[in-house]
Amino acid sequence: MEMEELNQELFGSSDSDSESVIDLITHSYPRETSHEQPRMPASDRQDDPIFHSIMDSSFERGDTDDQQQDHRRPVHSSHPHIPGLVLHTHVLTHLDQSRLMEQITEHNFFKGGQQNQAMCFGPKELIWIQELESRLWETGVLDEPYCASSWTARMPLFDQSIMNLYQPGEGIKPHVDLARFDDGIVIVSLVSGINMDFYPALKPMSPNDPPQGDDRSKSGNTSSIDNSSASSGMMSRVSACNTTLKTSPCIAPEPHSQRPAFSVRLEPGSVVTMQGAARYEWEHGIQEVTEDETSPGEYVKRQIRVSITLRKMRQQAWEVGGLNSHPGALKNGVADRT
Numbered sequence: 001m002e003m004e005e006l007n008q009e010l011f012g013s014s015d016s017d018s019e020s021v022i023d024l025i026t027h028s029y030p031r032e033t034s035h036e037q038p039r040m041p042a043s044d045r046q047d048d049p050i051f052h053s054i055m056d057s058s059f060e061r062g063d064t065d066d067q068q069q070d071h072r073r074p075v076h077s078s079h080p081h082i083p084g085l086v087l088h089t090h091v092l093t094h095l096d097q098s099r100l101m102e103q104i105t106e107h108n109f110f111k112g113g114q115q116n117q118a119m120c121f122g123p124k125e126l127i128w129i130q131e132l133e134s135r136l137w138e139t140g141v142l143d144e145p146y147c148a149s150s151w152t153a154r155m156p157l158f159d160q161s162i163m164n165l166y167q168p169g170e171g172i173k174p175h176v177d178l179a180r181f182d183d184g185i186v187i188v189s190l191v192s193g194i195n196m197d198f199y200p201a202l203k204p205m206s207p208n209d210p211p212q213g214d215d216r217s218k219s220g221n222t223s224s225i226d227n228s229s230a231s232s233g234m235m236s237r238v239s240a241c242n243t244t245l246k247t248s249p250c251i252a253p254e255p256h257s258q259r260p261a262f263s264v265r266l267e268p269g270s271v272v273t274m275q276g277a278a279r280y281e282w283e284h285g286i287q288e289v290t291e292d293e294t295s296p297g298e299y300v301k302r303q304i305r306v307s308i309t310l311r312k313m314r315q316q317a318w319e320v321g322g323l324n325s326h327p328g329a330l331k332n333g334v335a336d337r338t
């Protein structure tokens with residue numbers, strides 16, 4: 001079956017029942033992966049919330065607006081007030097998203113919704129990173145001036161990916177990504193939209209900070225989230241509560257001392273790139289709310305969302321304790337956080 005037909009089945013057909021779509025997701029097109037990771041049995045996918053979010057989401061129903069979006073060219077909008085922050089819309093088509101979601105679902109990274117975060121290291125296991133990278137180049141996301149060649153020329157471009165699953169009402173605390181990561185961070189939004197908020201960092205970071213971070217990140221309101229923590233591959237909801245890495249309804253949200261300075265609407269298929277000031281001097285976060293204001297007085301209910309963050313570890317970060325000190329994290333590219 002051609003990919004277009006698959007996409008039509010997945011997203012454009014109103015009468016396809018779950019069984020047939022599950023079957024399509026399981027078997028329909030050849031996989032380039034050599035992953036040894038255990039796959040989710042097709043029968044279990046019927047209970048998989050990610051799968052259901054695909055089934056329920058508006059773009060999967062083939063809404064006219066969403067269909068049209070597929071034919072729109074990518075638009076790159078540099079933020080007028082946050083240097084280095086660029087929103088790239090209409091980057092991933094429904095087909096791109098469906099392929100990524102298929103891989104994520106198939107590898108059961110979120111354990112049927114029991115875990116809300118999964119991490120992979122190294123380029124080998126990350127077929128979606130290769131696909132994403134190609135798409136980011138093809139669509140001009142990684143071009144100057146949005147992304148500086150000082151980091152886009154590095155090899156590999158990304159060696160870590162983190163996938164976040166957000167149920168409606170979940171968010172992520174405002175933070176500056178850890179110093180162990182290089183400049184140039186990419187966040188890809190899948191399945192449904194969300195508002196991301198930006199706050200001037202109370203304690204800005206710099207590319208020259210020690211890669212392991214310092215005590216500054218442990219105090220004050222600026223959080224430097226170790227959702228990348230090299231010690232882990234997966235973060236369970238329980239550990240999320242214990243570590244406050246990613247906020248979850250089971251802990252009281254800590255309000256940020258500031259109101260967001262700016263909010264950016266991240267539609268599915270859009271990409272955010274952060275470099276320079278946007279990466280080091282601004283915090284980004286997602287509030288724990290069930291609906292987002294998309295224009296004055298207009299609110300949109302949240303649905304399940306999945307994001308993929310692509311980053312590159314700094315060389316010094318490997319030296320001070322990267323994967324070598326956490327061999328478990330390497331197994332199959334992911335490991336349970338314990």
Ligand SMILES: O=C(O)CCC(=O)C(=O)O
Binds near residue numbers: 196225284
């Ligand atoms: O899910 C998102 O859009 C943001 C994720 C994020 O900030 C991170 O992984 O550091």
Ligand SMILES: [Fe+2]
Binds near residue numbers: 176177
């Ligand atoms: Fe982040």
